[in-house]
Amino acid sequence: MRFIIGIVLCFSVLAEKKLDFVLAVWRHGARSPMTFSKTSSIGDSFEIWPDGTGQLTENGKEMHRELGRFLRNRYKDFYPFDKEYRRKDIYVRSTDRDRTLLSAVSNLGAFLNVSTPGNVPFPVHTLPTETDNLLRYPNMNCKRFSEILKNKEIQQTAGYKDLDEKYADDFRKMAELLNDTTEYTLDNMWTIFDNVDCHKYNNFSETVPAELLSGPLYERLTKAAGLAMQTLFTDVEGNRRIELSRMQGGVLLGDILEQLRSPLKQYDFDEHVKYLVYSAHDTTLAAALVAMNAQQQNFKQPFYASALLFERYYDDSTKTHSVEIWYKNNNEFTDLTAETCGEKPCSLEQLEQAWLPVIPLNWDAECHHMDPSPEHLQAVQTKSNILAVVLALSWAIFISYFILSKRSSKHPERLALVEQEFSMGVDDKWSNVPASNFVNPSI
Known part of the structure; x- marks a missing residue:
């Protein structure tokens, strides 16, 4: 029941x-x-x-x-x-x-x-x-991701270098079978192995050596192609x-x-x-x-x-x-x-x-799109230097005036007000950049 x-x-x-x-x-x-x-x-x-x-x-x-x-x-x-x-x-x-x-x-x-x-x-x-x-x-x-790929940061890890070494003989064998003089690595092997796969899965395999169409070598190269694609988006170590x-x-x-x-x-x-x-x-x-x-x-x-x-x-x-x-x-x-x-x-x-x-x-922000360019930083620095000189001169003039006036005024709040106005620091333009949340153009 x-x-x-x-x-x-x-x-x-x-x-x-x-x-x-x-x-x-x-x-x-x-x-x-x-x-x-x-x-x-x-x-x-x-x-x-x-x-x-x-x-x-x-x-x-x-x-x-x-x-x-x-x-x-x-x-x-x-x-x-x-x-x-x-x-x-x-x-x-x-x-x-x-x-x-x-x-x-x-x-x-x-x-x-x-x-x-x-x-x-x-x-x-x-x-x-x-x-x-x-x-x-x-x-x-x-921008940031593009820099990572350009600088080949992922390829510099020990795990990636080990993979390159592991498949080096297979890459050399592939090039030899194709009468290809290119030196292939995990980073560029897809440029020719993709052609092999295109021939294989479109039934144009007459010109492709049999070892590259099936068998142990093909399986290892297929595995390497998968790892090469994975390391576009993560390092080998994760x-x-x-x-x-x-x-x-x-x-x-x-x-x-x-x-x-x-x-x-x-x-x-x-x-x-x-x-x-x-x-x-x-x-x-x-x-x-x-x-x-x-x-x-x-x-x-x-x-x-x-x-x-x-x-x-x-x-x-x-x-x-x-x-x-x-x-x-x-x-x-x-x-x-x-x-x-x-x-x-x-x-x-x-x-x-x-x-x-x-x-x-x-x-x-994560792609560093809001980071200032070197040229902009140089321009900001130049303007800051000029502003510093202007502020220094202004302070000198003010102090001179204040001394010469023999402090005729006994109102400390007036001095406090002037100090407040001159102590306003230059805003850090890059510390409060408005959020620019990425909007997916999905629809």
Whole structure:
């Protein structure tokens, strides 16, 4: 009897917990190489890649149709698929790159079961790349972060140097197999290994040596590529993860947290969207994973059409929300909720506490955007020197006048007033800079 009651109670709890909002962040599908290799034997050309570099391929489109079908099946009881597209239910934003825009189109065509994929009845929003501080990572708009990368601070740690040494023979072997004279390290190996992967996953592998397509060497190089991407956003030791994340992936987590608290509403409607999509890149997912402190052991480069899913549930019995976080990376589908939140179920308050260390309160300040330039400092110093001379002369004149007047006035309050006026220090312009809180251009 107790067993039956337990089952009934279990089903009643499950029935009370309902999915009411989903935010998806995904990587584009397979593409052409970012640059055509000129020094290797791979033979990149417009004959193989007719649309040029960094472009979504037919395989890439199909990868996102497959992800779209996966998501349609996962949310079949949540999203109103039985109705025509309604803008109140969905909002899609992409980085301003052909491959991410077309990935969104391909994915949502399958997600909404559009019979003709090219005839897509929904808008995909974007921002110019140079102003997109939400989905483009590493974000070189951050002055401090840009300086860290330029000075190769991450590459100077003992852990990074050990990794470079660990994979040195593999990098040399890769170059040898490709008849490439470039000296590859963890810092630049992706520039050619990316081309290898593009050939592999677009079925143009005839010119790629078999050892670079599968087997132990390929697995080690794949591992190295993942570590190279991870160290864009943290040092190997993890000592600077929080610092760097506050300038990079923590910005995205801050936006996600705000959306989970109060999801976007399309204008004209009172109810929030059911499905919010960010179509982006592997580095976007990598920055988020590092900031979330998830998947950090044996870090893998986010595969084509990989996706982070943030699902918000409403419990009618407690009138509270909880969050689940899932990660689809190639054939792996992993529950990250406990890993990033600390426990499952995860309340919004718990998630906020878990992410709080990496969410910047003032992105401009942490990126040193409000620091004065050397030229400005020199100008301020010059003005300060002039002001000091003027003040000194003023004091000299005042004291002389005061002595010559033989202190004719016996009112000490008059002297106190003059001292007060002259003792007003020059304001430190940089000590009270008004807060310029970073506003995510999310909507």
